[in-house]
Amino acid sequence: MAAARGGRRRRPWSSSSSCGSPFLMMLISCLLWLHREAAPSLAADTVTVGRPLSGGQVLVSRGGKFALGFFQPDNSSQRWYMGIWYNKIPDHTKVWVANRGAPLSDPDTSRLAISADGNMVLLDRARSPVWSTNVTTGVAANSTVGVILDTGNLVLADASNTSVVLWQSFDHFGDTWLPGGRLGRNKLTGEVTRLVGWKGYDDPTPGMFSLELDPGGASQYVMSWNGSSRLYWSSGNWTGGMFSSVPEMMASNADPLSLYTFNYVDGENESYFFYDVKGEVVLTRFVVDVTGQIKFMTWVDSAAQWVLFWSEPKAQCDVYSICGAFGVCAEDALPACSCLRGFHARQPRRWLQGDHTAGCARSTALQCGGGSGAQPAAQKTKSDRFFVMPNVNLPTDGVTAASASARDCELACLGNCSCTAYSYNGSCSLWHDDLISLRDTTGAGNGGGRSISIRLAASEFSGNGNTKKLIIGLVVAGVAAAVILAVVVTVLVRRSRRLKALRRVEGSLTAFTYRDLQVATKSFSEKLGGGAFGSVFKGSLPADGTPVAVKKLEGVRQGEKQFRAEVSTIGTIQHVNLIRLLGFCTERTRRLLVYEHMPNGSLDRHLFGHGGGVLSWEARYQIALGVARGLDYLHEKCRDCIIHCDIKPENILLDDAFAAKVADFGLAKLMGRDFSRVLTTMRGTVGYLAPEWITGTAITTKADVFSYGMMLFEIISGRRNVEQGQDGAVDFFPATAARLLFDGDLKGAVDGRLAGNADMGEVERACKVACWCVQDSEATRPSMGMVVQVLEGLVDVNAPPMPRSFKVLGDPSNYVKFFSALPSIS
Numbered sequence: 001m002a003a004a005r006g007g008r009r010r011r012p013w014s015s016s017s018s019c020g021s022p023f024l025m026m027l028i029s030c031l032l033w034l035h036r037e038a039a040p041s042l043a044a045d046t047v048t049v050g051r052p053l054s055g056g057q058v059l060v061s062r063g064g065k066f067a068l069g070f071f072q073p074d075n076s077s078q079r080w081y082m083g084i085w086y087n088k089i090p091d092h093t094k095v096w097v098a099n100r101g102a103p104l105s106d107p108d109t110s111r112l113a114i115s116a117d118g119n120m121v122l123l124d125r126a127r128s129p130v131w132s133t134n135v136t137t138g139v140a141a142n143s144t145v146g147v148i149l150d151t152g153n154l155v156l157a158d159a160s161n162t163s164v165v166l167w168q169s170f171d172h173f174g175d176t177w178l179p180g181g182r183l184g185r186n187k188l189t190g191e192v193t194r195l196v197g198w199k200g201y202d203d204p205t206p207g208m209f210s211l212e213l214d215p216g217g218a219s220q221y222v223m224s225w226n227g228s229s230r231l232y233w234s235s236g237n238w239t240g241g242m243f244s245s246v247p248e249m250m251a252s253n254a255d256p257l258s259l260y261t262f263n264y265v266d267g268e269n270e271s272y273f274f275y276d277v278k279g280e281v282v283l284t285r286f287v288v289d290v291t292g293q294i295k296f297m298t299w300v301d302s303a304a305q306w307v308l309f310w311s312e313p314k315a316q317c318d319v320y321s322i323c324g325a326f327g328v329c330a331e332d333a334l335p336a337c338s339c340l341r342g343f344h345a346r347q348p349r350r351w352l353q354g355d356h357t358a359g360c361a362r363s364t365a366l367q368c369g370g371g372s373g374a375q376p377a378a379q380k381t382k383s384d385r386f387f388v389m390p391n392v393n394l395p396t397d398g399v400t401a402a403s404a405s406a407r408d409c410e411l412a413c414l415g416n417c418s419c420t421a422y423s424y425n426g427s428c429s430l431w432h433d434d435l436i437s438l439r440d441t442t443g444a445g446n447g448g449g450r451s452i453s454i455r456l457a458a459s460e461f462s463g464n465g466n467t468k469k470l471i472i473g474l475v476v477a478g479v480a481a482a483v484i485l486a487v488v489v490t491v492l493v494r495r496s497r498r499l500k501a502l503r504r505v506e507g508s509l510t511a512f513t514y515r516d517l518q519v520a521t522k523s524f525s526e527k528l529g530g531g532a533f534g535s536v537f538k539g540s541l542p543a544d545g546t547p548v549a550v551k552k553l554e555g556v557r558q559g560e561k562q563f564r565a566e567v568s569t570i571g572t573i574q575h576v577n578l579i580r581l582l583g584f585c586t587e588r589t590r591r592l593l594v595y596e597h598m599p600n601g602s603l604d605r606h607l608f609g610h611g612g613g614v615l616s617w618e619a620r621y622q623i624a625l626g627v628a629r630g631l632d633y634l635h636e637k638c639r640d641c642i643i644h645c646d647i648k649p650e651n652i653l654l655d656d657a658f659a660a661k662v663a664d665f666g667l668a669k670l671m672g673r674d675f676s677r678v679l680t681t682m683r684g685t686v687g688y689l690a691p692e693w694i695t696g697t698a699i700t701t702k703a704d705v706f707s708y709g710m711m712l713f714e715i716i717s718g719r720r721n722v723e724q725g726q727d728g729a730v731d732f733f734p735a736t737a738a739r740l741l742f743d744g745d746l747k748g749a750v751d752g753r754l755a756g757n758a759d760m761g762e763v764e765r766a767c768k769v770a771c772w773c774v775q776d777s778e779a780t781r782p783s784m785g786m787v788v789q790v791l792e793g794l795v796d797v798n799a800p801p802m803p804r805s806f807k808v809l810g811d812p813s814n815y816v817k818f819f820s821a822l823p824s825i826s
């Protein structure tokens with residue numbers, strides 16, 4: 001598409017056809033031949049009366065996507081299940097299980113068959129059914145067949161016409177909701193389809209957490225614990241375009257890049273929600289996880305794992321009873337659950353695997369109520385003692401007792417063997433039996449919450465009741481000593497850390513202490529901005545008053561050593577169009593970065609801000625060029641190629657001369673694996689994300705090129721690409737610009753506030769570049785180096801093709817990209 005000035009042809013960006021075709025053809029024919037060779041002569045996706053499924057046999061759906069057979073969720077036990085899994089991905093993720101609660105002991109003697117009454121049944125060694133479709137009556141066995149479809153749906157169908165479905169697994173979900181399935185309620189029969197999570201990662205038995213349409217009849221989805229006994233999350237009612245508590249659906253309603261269609265149908269006979277994926281390549285699933293959260297995931301080949309795009313409830317501790325009985329949930333701890341003092345994990349192996357729902361067991365039995373059922377003997381109950389835990393959100397199921405004092409409250413609890421805890425704040429609350437959903441608020445910053453006294457056997461406390469005073473004395477002395485020691489150690493460690501830090505970091509980076517930065521920013525008082533990765537504060541270095549921007553990173557789980565390594569790499573990158581990193585701070589879990597401060601703030605304020613000046617066309621063009629040069633440097637000229645991953649106007653800063661500087665590069669590496677999750681779920685980012693973020697193919701520098709193109713459109717128009725007019729109609733500017741480009745009249749594309757003061761030659765060049773940058777296929781997009789050359793006018797540019805995704809906007813169906821933007825992380 002590009003030709004150098006002076007007639008020398010350049011290789012077109014769009015050329016993908018010339019790419020080694022003979023070899024490719026050969027490869028394809030090879031694969032086809034292999035495929036034919038491997039294909040069995042009979043339909044291998046069907047169970048018939050004459051061909052049951054047994055032992056290691058596996059049925060594979062026609063397109064090869066799903067497989068049906070016996071499997072074992074863990075190797076250590078003799079528990080076998082009949083289930084459906086993804087056939088093409090290495091970890092064979094299960095999507096459905098027939099005999100969830102009734103494992104078989106031996107697959108060789110068990111079979112999935114068509115019974116005499118035409119039902120599909122799973123028979124054990126004794127030929128008795130452990131599971132059945134249980135629908136047909138009185139038809140002949142040979143008139144039905146079971147078929148595994150390429151959607152992951154297992155159907156019982158009429159043998160003479162498999163389009164006639166008598167039963168389907170899509171009406172009987174397990175923990176997974178696949179595209180095409182309907183999650184809802186039949187209003188005539190009252191039957192509901194619900195997702196029920198597995199009990200443990202190695203146990204498909206229905207667990208405690210489920211998702212279903214509100215049994216109360218409202219048009220919302222709810223997550224509940226133990227049937228419907230406790231609801232802990234709801235989507236809010238359907239308002240036509242979204243569920244009211246899932247506003248990200250509305251934000252993405254107009255997203256032309258959406259690969260998903262979501263809709264809620266409230267019909268005469270049934271209400272249901274369904275979703276579908278455009279294009280066959282993407283594997284997605286909705287699953288009620290063992291963690292009690294609903295998760296929407298996409299398979300990412302390059303990472304060989306499922307990547308989370310969206311989940312609810314966001315806070316792990318909002319899931320009811322996630323840590324089980326006598327567990328404590330702390331949102332910012334890893335793992336979130338721990339056992340109360342005096343308790344240990346009831347199922348240690350599961351606990352280590354991240355499944356905490358079994359909760360904790362008492363290490364030492366209480367004097368009374370310890371399972372013996374003995375009534376309290378006044379003498380003995382005195383031996384039980386209480387451990388005070390401060391800063392907790394109390395479970396809501398306490399009962400109030402009339403007590404005049406804390407001591408009375410304690411006695412009231414001691415007086416009943418089933419009482420396990422009390423809390424007194426002027427009124428006395430008692431808890432009986434299991435203590436569920438206790439939440440530690442220490443780390444939450446507010447320090448709020450109450451204290452609760454947990455009943456423990458006396459032997460859990462060292463010594464016994466008679467030496468209470470002595471113990472208190474010792475404790476006081478011990479605490480004092482510990483505090484003094486801690487202070488001394490902290491001072492020493494800080495000093496040595498500081499010295500080490502200064503020594504270890506090469507180049508010009510300074511290692512700051514947290515205290516330094518607190519002083520520099522006046523205790524983080526002046527906030528410049530914030531995003532999903534943390535907030536930015538203004539400050540000035542005490543030494544020379546240099547203005548700086550201090551970024552407090554959130555959610556960095558990287559260890560200190562790795563963090564330092566990454567930071568020193570970023571510190572070596574210097575370019576006139578890249579923000580300079582001046583220093584950093586890493587203390588315990590705190591991670592901060594110190595950057596040069598840009599007096600004119602970020603580009604979005606100048607493009608979309610109301611009031612104030614309007615950026616001239618010349619300034620805009622120079623900014624576009626500057627960003628392109630900065631990115632080109634990151635992509636091509638650094639020692640290690642850096643993909644920015646988050647190019648948007650908010651991340652372009654302007655210096656006092658309005659020269660552009662790219663901020664936040666290298667964050668992707670600092671954040672590690674969490675980055676893509678946060679990025680793809682962050683509000684305000686989605687419009688800039690290349691399709692490969694969503695399809696799950698590998699992310700290359702071309703993802704930045706895409707985001708750059710989207711931003712370039714905004715630089716031209718001076719407004720956001722997606723805007724909803726007063727009439728509710730959605731306007732997608734890039735599509736408009738592309739149309740104007742084809743019509744050869746770009747005047748309407750330029751920001752009206754410029755009143756026509758723009759070099760139309762430059763406008764056309766910028767529009768063409770932007771349009772090339774946002775092509776669906778990475779191979780078709782130019783490199784940043786090429787973009788620089790075109791914008792500099794060194795290279796001519798051909799008319800770009802219309803990106804496929806631009807056409808999608810014409811699609812009248814009400815599609816929603818569910819996960820495209822989480823509500824801002826609050």
Ligand SMILES: *[C@@H]1O[C@H](CO)[C@@H](O)[C@H](O)[C@H]1NC(C)=O
Pocket residue numbers: 073074075
């Ligand atoms: C079970 O064993 C197979 C092969 O021996 C192995 O590939 C698989 O990872 C094991 N699964 C578990 C859960 O240990």
Ligand SMILES: *[C@@H]1O[C@H](CO)[C@@H](O)[C@H](O)[C@H]1NC(C)=O
Pocket residue numbers: 129131132134
């Ligand atoms: C089949 O359904 C009936 C009621 O519809 C129920 O009583 C019976 O237990 C079911 N049988 C099996 C094997 O699930």
Ligand SMILES: *[C@@H]1O[C@H](CO)[C@@H](O)[C@H](O)[C@H]1NC(C)=O
Pocket residue numbers: 140142143
């Ligand atoms: C089904 O079985 C019955 C008796 O076993 C036989 O008469 C009939 O022809 C069979 N039908 C088919 C379609 O095979």
Ligand SMILES: *[C@@H]1O[C@H](CO)[C@@H](O)[C@H](O)[C@H]1NC(C)=O
Pocket residue numbers: 161162163164
């Ligand atoms: C199979 O059943 C479907 C749905 O009932 C019907 O539309 C189709 O015509 C049938 N095909 C044949 C071959 O009978």
Ligand SMILES: *[C@@H]1O[C@H](CO)[C@@H](O)[C@H](O)[C@H]1NC(C)=O
Pocket residue numbers: 217218219236237
């Ligand atoms: C949702 O709709 C139901 C009736 O359909 C209504 O009773 C309920 O108040 C609504 N909930 C909210 C939060 O508006």
Ligand SMILES: *[C@@H]1O[C@H](CO)[C@@H](O)[C@H](O)[C@H]1NC(C)=O
Pocket residue numbers: 226227229
């Ligand atoms: C779950 O609910 C059932 C009744 O619906 C009840 O019998 C059972 O005890 C509950 N389980 C727990 C752990 O509370």
Ligand SMILES: *[C@@H]1O[C@H](CO)[C@@H](O)[C@H](O)[C@H]1NC(C)=O
Pocket residue numbers: 267268269
């Ligand atoms: C609902 O069910 C009734 C009775 O089965 C049927 O007559 C009607 O057509 C159904 N409505 C829809 C929209 O399917």
Ligand SMILES: *[C@@H]1O[C@H](CO)[C@@H](O)[C@H](O)[C@H]1NC(C)=O
Pocket residue numbers: 399415416417418419432
């Ligand atoms: C202990 O408390 C439970 C729950 O409030 C109550 O049901 C039970 O009767 C009490 N037991 C005694 C001995 O007071």
Ligand SMILES: *[C@@H]1O[C@H](CO)[C@@H](O)[C@H](O)[C@H]1NC(C)=O
Pocket residue numbers: 425426427
């Ligand atoms: C004590 O706690 C209860 C519930 O936890 C609350 O309703 C009450 O207002 C509190 N009383 C005081 C004096 O804080």
